[in-house]
Amino acid sequence: xxxxxxxxxxxxxxxxxLENPELRSKPLIVGGNPHGxxxxxxxxxxxxxxxxxxxxxxxxALRRCPHAVFVTPRHTLYRDYSRAVWAVVREVxxxxxxxxxxxxxxxxxxxxxxxxxxxAVAEAVQTAVRASTSLTCSLxxxxxxxxxxxxxxRRKPGGIVVVPAGSEAWFLAPFDVRRLPGIGPRAEERxxxxxxxxxxxxxxxxxxxxxxxLPGSVGEMLRDRAxxxxxxxxxxxxxxxxxxxxxxxxxxxxxxxxxxxELRRMAGELAKHLHDRGQTARTVTxxxxxxxxxxxxxxxxxxxxxxDANRIAELACGLLDRGLHDRPGALRLVGVGVxxxxxxxxxxxxx
Amino acid sequence: MKITVRRDDLVQxxxxxxxxxxxxxxxxxxxxxxxxxxxxxxxxxxxxxxLSLRTTVPAQIEGxxxxxxxxRRLVELAKLLPSEEVEIEHRPEESVVHVTSGSASYxxxxxxxxxxxxxxxxxxxxxxxxxxxxxxxxxxxVARSASRxxxxxxxxxILARFEAGKLVMAATDSYRLSVKETELGGQVPELEAxxxxxxxxxxxxxxxxxxxxxxxxxxxxxxxxVDGIAMTTRRIDGQFPNYRQxxxxxFEHELALPRNELLDVVRRAAVMxxxxxxxxxxxxxxxxxxxxxxxxxxxxxxxxxxxFTGDPLEIGFNADFLRDGLESVTGDEVxxxxxxxLRPAVLQGxxxxxxxxxxxxxxxx
Numbered sequence: 001x002x003x004x005x006x007x008x009x010x011x012x013x014x015x016x017x018l019e020n021p022e023l024r025s026k027p028l029i030v031g032g033n034p035h036g037x038x039x040x041x042x043x044x045x046x047x048x049x050x051x052x053x054x055x056x057x058x059x060x061a062l063r064r065c066p067h068a069v070f071v072t073p074r075h076t077l078y079r080d081y082s083r084a085v086w087a088v089v090r091e092v093x094x095x096x097x098x099x100x101x102x103x104x105x106x107x108x109x110x111x112x113x114x115x116x117x118x119x120a121v122a123e124a125v126q127t128a129v130r131a132s133t134s135l136t137c138s139l140x141x142x143x144x145x146x147x148x149x150x151x152x153x154r155r156k157p158g159g160i161v162v163v164p165a166g167s168e169a170w171f172l173a174p175f176d177v178r179r180l181p182g183i184g185p186r187a188e189e190r191x192x193x194x195x196x197x198x199x200x201x202x203x204x205x206x207x208x209x210x211x212x213x214l215p216g217s218v219g220e221m222l223r224d225r226a227x228x229x230x231x232x233x234x235x236x237x238x239x240x241x242x243x244x245x246x247x248x249x250x251x252x253x254x255x256x257x258x259x260x261x262e263l264r265r266m267a268g269e270l271a272k273h274l275h276d277r278g279q280t281a282r283t284v285t286x287x288x289x290x291x292x293x294x295x296x297x298x299x300x301x302x303x304x305x306x307x308d309a310n311r312i313a314e315l316a317c318g319l320l321d322r323g324l325h326d327r328p329g330a331l332r333l334v335g336v337g338v339x340x341x342x343x344x345x346x347x348x349x350x351x
Numbered sequence: 352m353k354i355t356v357r358r359d360d361l362v363q364x365x366x367x368x369x370x371x372x373x374x375x376x377x378x379x380x381x382x383x384x385x386x387x388x389x390x391x392x393x394x395x396x397x398x399x400x401x402l403s404l405r406t407t408v409p410a411q412i413e414g415x416x417x418x419x420x421x422x423r424r425l426v427e428l429a430k431l432l433p434s435e436e437v438e439i440e441h442r443p444e445e446s447v448v449h450v451t452s453g454s455a456s457y458x459x460x461x462x463x464x465x466x467x468x469x470x471x472x473x474x475x476x477x478x479x480x481x482x483x484x485x486x487x488x489x490x491x492x493v494a495r496s497a498s499r500x501x502x503x504x505x506x507x508x509i510l511a512r513f514e515a516g517k518l519v520m521a522a523t524d525s526y527r528l529s530v531k532e533t534e535l536g537g538q539v540p541e542l543e544a545x546x547x548x549x550x551x552x553x554x555x556x557x558x559x560x561x562x563x564x565x566x567x568x569x570x571x572x573x574x575x576x577v578d579g580i581a582m583t584t585r586r587i588d589g590q591f592p593n594y595r596q597x598x599x600x601x602f603e604h605e606l607a608l609p610r611n612e613l614l615d616v617v618r619r620a621a622v623m624x625x626x627x628x629x630x631x632x633x634x635x636x637x638x639x640x641x642x643x644x645x646x647x648x649x650x651x652x653x654x655x656x657x658x659f660t661g662d663p664l665e666i667g668f669n670a671d672f673l674r675d676g677l678e679s680v681t682g683d684e685v686x687x688x689x690x691x692x693l694r695p696a697v698l699q700g701x702x703x704x705x706x707x708x709x710x711x712x713x714x715x716x
Binding site for chain 2: 302303304311314315318325342344345346347348349350
């Protein structure tokens with residue numbers, strides 16, 4: 001398999017710059033209100049020089065760079081650009097798994113027989129994207145997804161990194177474990193506590209050590225990845241049928257307000273996923289797991305798809321209330337899922 | 352209390368009140384029908400707390416009393432009783448009613464009438480009358496546009512406004528909007544209420560005869576009386592969207608199209624798609640082409656002549672919404688008014704007293 005991971009460079013910011021060229025020379029931050037609790041969605045490279053990065057609080061970004069220009073995200077616009085990008089990418093590499101508006105995997109093996117040819121394909125993709133949309137992207141080419149993904153991030157912006165077959169583990173070795181896709185904050189913390197800082201150190205863990213630090217099949221999967229082994233093929237049915245988020249509490253919860261807060265937070269996450277994918281969802285499901293581990297779920301379907309965090313939250317909280325009305329009790333987990341996903345959007349008369 | 356009643360009267364009246372019997376099992380007594388003696392009448396009542404229905408059946412009654420009987424059961428068995436006469440005997444000490452009719456006899460467990468919710472007063476305010484057909488016609492034209500999404504209560508209602516000589520009703524689920532104005536004879540007070548669409552739809556089923564419907568608008572309730580039946584429904588609190596502001600003042604295109612032909616095209620195309628995926632309408636010089644396409648099923652395409660001029664316009668609509676609109680306008684021709692692919696479209700029929708506005712679907716790519 002030869003796979004490329006494509007990542008558009010500072011996508012939202014780049015689109016804003018194209019729409020308004022005078023922003024190009026300025027530090028530009030796309031995200032929430034810096035005077036409120038907003039976060040940075042994307043910063044252009046000018047802004048990144050001030051140490052500003054995505055997911056940072058917008059207030060912090062403003063502190064680091066008081067003369068930065070802040071703009072609120074215009075998702076509809078980004079979706080349109082994204083569509084244009086993927087349309088040209090498909091002209092060069094027909095088989096593509098989009099994982100977001102601005103990233104995805106390309107089945108380069110279908111059009112290139114070796115890594116030398118693969119580099120040429122990656123260059124062709126870059127050129128085509130730039131020619132048709134004026135956007136730049138970076139690509140990582142490797143024998144598996146995890147390596148391709150790490151590689152695409154190495155020479156941003158506008159870079160191409162090819163990791164030929166056989167050199168995967170060697171390529172990954174020096175990077176911080178945090179860079180390995182699949183390592184979450186909790187795993188990172190446990191690894192660091194045990195002195196494991198690099199991907200190489202994770203790759204070198206023996207079975208006992210691995211079991212102790214990252215028990216279960218997840219541990220083995222992550223160590224495999226650290227060794228450059230990733231059996232995942234392209235998920236072509238990536239037009240996913242549902243998206244869900246859930247959270248297990250440290251202590252069983254009964255407080256309705258806190259449960260609602262939790263659902264609202266999850267609804268926000270789901271809405272962001274939907275925005276990123278340019279989709280709407282028609283069904284919202286709330287999942288409740290009780291202290292005795294039994295699971296109940298309640299769902300509701302709408303006439304037309306939605307992608308709005310408040311609406312999803314409203315429905316999810318209503319479903320939770322219904323579930324708890326039918327069966328009261330402390331909960332150890334709540335989750336929210338959306339399904340009935342579609343690419344088009346029913347416009348509304350009233351917000 | 353011992354009630355003797357004609358079976359067919361009982362069946363017919365039970366069918367009416369049973370429409371208010373709660374289908375949710377959470378509060379047991381709401382699944383019951385209240386039977387109460389009132390002189391030579393047997394009163395029947397049911398409520399699901401949002402809607403209540405009351406009516407009477409002529410009967411011979413010995414003794415006074417009231418009891419709540421499981422609603423669905425009573426309705427089902429009344430229909431099947433063998434004799435034309437039915438005897439219902441309430442035995443409070445045993446909490447049962449005995450139902451006998453010819454050779455058949457039943458014992459049904461009952462609920463205590465004191466536990467039945469107090470129904471809204473019927474005659475607390477002044478009332479006025481409205482022509483039954485005019486009222487039902489108005490409801491029927493707009494009700495489909497009301498929302499079924501309980502999380503937005505105001506939109507599950509129909510705005511009813513009575514003003515000098517006319518009744519205006521409007522409903523919107525935020526994707527489409529229906530507005531109907533109906534001339535009324537007689538005197539009506541000026542008033543406005545948001546009434547649950549579900550209740551008004553029930554009214555159209557219940558009010559099968561009679562010339563007029565009597566209305567009483569209370570602070571929290573609306574009472575409809577027709578044909579010996581009283582229906583109360585709660586009013587919905589809140590601010591109904593200012594629909595007049597939502598109606599565009601001018602349009603780029605206005606075309607008259609054969610309504611039934613277009614309706615058939617839309618129905619045929621809708622077979623090809625999922626419930627909510629878009630129909631694509633492409634208007635070009637002299638022609639309208641309706642396309643439906645899904646990954647799973649396939650594609651359909653059909654054209655019909657249309658008096659369209661200018662640059663082609665491509666617009667997407669939810670097939671159900673478009674069909675509803677074409678079905679709710681009247682006349683052989685539909686006037687299709689358009690601005691642009693992302694702006695509302697309006698359908699009107701032979702007269703201007705009805706407007707159906709529908710928001711498009713933004714098509715991908």
